[in-house]
Ligand SMILES: [Zn+2]
């Protein structure tokens with residue numbers, strides 16, 4: 234198989250983590266343990282206090298993780314790293330540093346860059362840069378259509394051979410059903426998943442937030458939920474007809490969850506993702522007209538939010554994805570109507586969902602960890618697991634400690650986080666990705 238994840242060379246970790254509460258819902262481990270990492274792989278998992286660092290080289294470190302949790306490190310299947318072309322917002326180095334700080338060991342970057350990743354040469358040069366700069370293994374989606382224009386298919390088979398994990402026109406929908414059908418037929422040869430940003434431009438119009446009571450009060454043009462849900466229903470029907478594999482990005486409303494559930498129940502091979510902001514915020518936040526709350530799809534109603542949470546709980550929605558979308562300060566410091574859409578999220582995904590949904594008892598912790606690690610598998614990537622002989626992909630988190638978002642700045646180059654100023658529980662202490670320590674709280678690691 235072609236290599237699909239790329240990162241800079243890093244030295245394999247030798248590490249003894251003692252007395253951590255180790256939790257991996259897939260292997261069933263849930264309790265106090267020691268974890269021994271040798272040469273970047275998990276060599277032993279033993280009872281708390283049972284393991285010694287004796288078998289490790291003298292340079293190895295021991296980390297007392299008493300009171301802290303160790304999970305398989307997280308996977309984010311939807312991030313915008315803005316390279317090539319918009320490095321003033323983010324680049325591969327800063328974006329993957331934000332991922333490491335958020336506890337992630339894999340991220341998948343979107344192709345709506347400048348130029349768009351619609352040609353093998355663009356993808357190849359990005360892969361080269363990732364091999365020099367990416368702190369965590371990074372995969373790339375290529376575009377479905379040339380220039381995201383919706384009129385000509387990208388060379389999908391060649392892009393897949395060159396390392397693309399799948400295809401998306403994210404930022405834009407594939408408006409033409411005929412074009413989408415053609416893409417699904419080519420996908421049979423090319424492999425990879427077709428991922429869709431679902432939106433009917435004729436329904437979204439010039440909308441800048443959810444169409445509802447709040448937009449009416451503010452006198453701001455709205456984007457109705459049917460702009461998304463009618464496209465989820467249409468495209469699920471096409472996926473079923475073509476027996477194609479399709480993934481829906483950032484679902485935001487109850488009707489979309491219902492459509493996904495219906496079509497999955499009727500044999501369509503469709504999956505979905507939810508963002509921390511759609512899981513925890515509503516259009517009430519937009520009353521402030523703070524442009525950090527402007528994103529696409531927009532924050533919707535409490536009823537929609539609850540449906541997204543229930544979809545995630547039941548498994549209709551398989552995974553959490555941040556849709557990390559950095560923008561420069563000068564771009565976001567605009568009147569609400571003119572500001573670009575998007576919020577950063579890599580550094581707050583875990584803490585936001587943990588604080589808002591797990592701590593209050595809405596979602597079990599193990600389920601959240603499962604959904605935070607499931608996104609790569611939808612694109613055929615290996616799932617990080619805490620088990621002997623596995624590559625070490627571990628995040629160590631202090632669930633008792635809290636932090637104020639943005640208080641110490643961000644590892645991301647941008648600061649347009651919708652959770653800015655909020656206090657959340659769940660501080661990432663250490664991230665091990667692909668066998669190497671890539672983040673340690675309070676320490677600068679080869680930036
Ligand atoms: Zn999108």
Ligand SMILES: [Zn+2]
Pocket residue numbers: 311313343403404556558
């Ligand atoms: Zn996106």
